[in-house]
Amino acid sequence: MTSTQSSFDIVIVGGGLVGMSLAVALAKCPCSMLLLEQNQAAPLHANVLDLRTTGLTRSSEKLFMQAGVWQEIASTATPIERLDISEQGNFGAARIDANQHRISPIGYMVPNRHLIEKLSAQVAQLSNIKILSPATLDSVQANASGYEISVNHNGEQVGFTTALLVGSDGGNSKVRSILGIDAEHKSYQQSAIITNVRTQKAHQNVAYERFTQHGPLAVLPIQDDCCALIWTQAEANVDSYLQMNDQMFLQSLQKAFGYRLGRFIEVGKRAAYPLSLTVSNELTRPHAVLIGNAAQTVHPVAAQGFNLGLRDVNTLVQMLVDIDFNPEYINSMLEEYEQKRAPDRDHVIKLTDGLTRLFAHQAWPVKMLRSVGIRMISSLPAAQRGVLRRNLGLRHFMNTRDEMEEHG
Numbered sequence: 205m206t207s208t209q210s211s212f213d214i215v216i217v218g219g220g221l222v223g224m225s226l227a228v229a230l231a232k233c234p235c236s237m238l239l240l241e242q243n244q245a246a247p248l249h250a251n252v253l254d255l256r257t258t259g260l261t262r263s264s265e266k267l268f269m270q271a272g273v274w275q276e277i278a279s280t281a282t283p284i285e286r287l288d289i290s291e292q293g294n295f296g297a298a299r300i301d302a303n304q305h306r307i308s309p310i311g312y313m314v315p316n317r318h319l320i321e322k323l324s325a326q327v328a329q330l331s332n333i334k335i336l337s338p339a340t341l342d343s344v345q346a347n348a349s350g351y352e353i354s355v356n357h358n359g360e361q362v363g364f365t366t367a368l369l370v371g372s373d374g375g376n377s378k379v380r381s382i383l384g385i386d387a388e389h390k391s392y393q394q395s396a397i398i399t400n401v402r403t404q405k406a407h408q409n410v411a412y413e414r415f416t417q418h419g420p421l422a423v424l425p426i427q428d429d430c431c432a433l434i435w436t437q438a439e440a441n442v443d444s445y446l447q448m449n450d451q452m453f454l455q456s457l458q459k460a461f462g463y464r465l466g467r468f469i470e471v472g473k474r475a476a477y478p479l480s481l482t483v484s485n486e487l488t489r490p491h492a493v494l495i496g497n498a499a500q501t502v503h504p505v506a507a508q509g510f511n512l513g514l515r516d517v518n519t520l521v522q523m524l525v526d527i528d529f530n531p532e533y534i535n536s537m538l539e540e541y542e543q544k545r546a547p548d549r550d551h552v553i554k555l556t557d558g559l560t561r562l563f564a565h566q567a568w569p570v571k572m573l574r575s576v577g578i579r580m581i582s583s584l585p586a587a588q589r590g591v592l593r594r595n596l597g598l599r600h601f602m603n604t605r606d607e608m609e610e611h612g
């Protein structure tokens with residue numbers, strides 16, 4: 205039986221990277237919040253080779269700065285200064301140097317667990333946010349002013365009411381299905397093999413993106429001069445890459461990546477993430493909104509999923525501030541929110557899906573076009589700026605900076 209109900213202005217379902225970031229970004233708001241997370245925080249790994257990392261763009265840095273948490277995050281962030289794009293079997297590579305475009309660094313690599321830990325520590329200091337964990341959303345019932353929510357907390361049913369329900373509960377969002385919002389789903393029949401590696405040569409803050417016949421292979425700079433590896437493989441090959449011994453794995457990686465970083469010396473624990481595109485057909489219902497992976501789950505080829513989710517957070521917080529958190533205006537605000545987020549979502553969904561398809565083709569005319577494209581990026585500064593703006597989520601950051609410079 206559900207016990208009596210406390211009331212919160214906002215209930216956030218899902219305390220992953222996006223839900224936790226929303227709580228932090230709303231810290232100074234004059235409203236009460238409840239954050240529900242079904243998993244209890246895992247302890248931090250001591251070994252840097254076993255940490256999963258995420259690439260952050262400069263706009264994400266800006267959001268965390270505004271929320272007063274960037275300094276904490278920056279302590280474990282590794283800046284990305286240069287980008288090296290190549291294709292296996294095609295001669296040459298495109299190198300983009302952030303300094304030449306007055307945008308140094310391009311972004312940062314941050315260990316996920318550190319990110320969550322810093323965000324949770326910030327949330328724990330706030331008196332207007334309550335975290336309930338482990339707590340799973342069970343059911344939701346609409347009422348005149350929002351929702352009645354039933355939650356399983358340590359085996360007990362607890363009830364809450366809220367004027368705004370936020371679904372940040374990931375790709376398989378229960379909030380989405382309870383609200384009756386449909387989603388388009390497409391499996392890429394691929395998985396990303398994730399691990400960290402130690403290399404013979406120092407990474408010098410270069411991020412490598414290499415397109416192979418099985419999909420993209422990213423080798424990204426992280427702490428202690430190690431590199432994070434995101435290696436896309438066809439579904440049928442994944443188990444063998446997870447099960448082969450470290451030596452064989454490093455040899456296969458060396459073959460696919462080449463010797464830009466010398467020899468691969470050591471590898472951490474490996475894990476595989478099946479890759480798919482899930483796009484919610486709508487983002488809102490009266491008194492409810494989906495953000496982050498619950499709204500859209502994209503291929504990690506351009507390291508955009510979390511950064512896009514943070515832009516959901518940014519827009520939502522700004523719009524809540526604009527209406528002074530007045531529940532009367534929530535529904536009209538949500539309608540506007542859906543329209544505001546459309547162009548950015550569309551861009552990232554098309555970009556990630558398009559890149560995945562473009563580099564999957566092995567027919568020679570397409571290979572030749574790709575080779576020309578990579579050479580163009582290598583030699584044309586305008587093409588390099590295009591990659592920085594469109595492919596790396598820097599257009600928001602660069603547009604603001606260019607506007608500021610234009611207006612003195």
Ligand SMILES: Cc1cc2nc3c(=O)[nH]c(=O)nc-3n(C[C@H](O)[C@H](O)[C@H](O)COP(=O)(O)OP(=O)(O)OC[C@H]3O[C@@H](n4cnc5c(N)ncnc54)[C@H](O)[C@@H]3O)c2cc1C
Nearest residue numbers: 218220221222242259341373374496497507508509510511
């Ligand atoms: C291999 C790989 C590499 C990536 N690299 C990058 C990168 O470099 N840069 C980038 O921007 N993005 C990257 N992404 C994407 C990024 O990881 C995701 O976009 C981001 O983690 C989504 O966060 P989220 O909080 O929306 O969802 P999730 O991380 O899925 O979190 C959802 C949370 O909700 C909780 N939850 C679910 N259901 C319930 C319920 N019923 N009740 C309570 N809690 C619930 C879950 O336990 C979970 O903690 C990558 C993704 C992959 C797969």
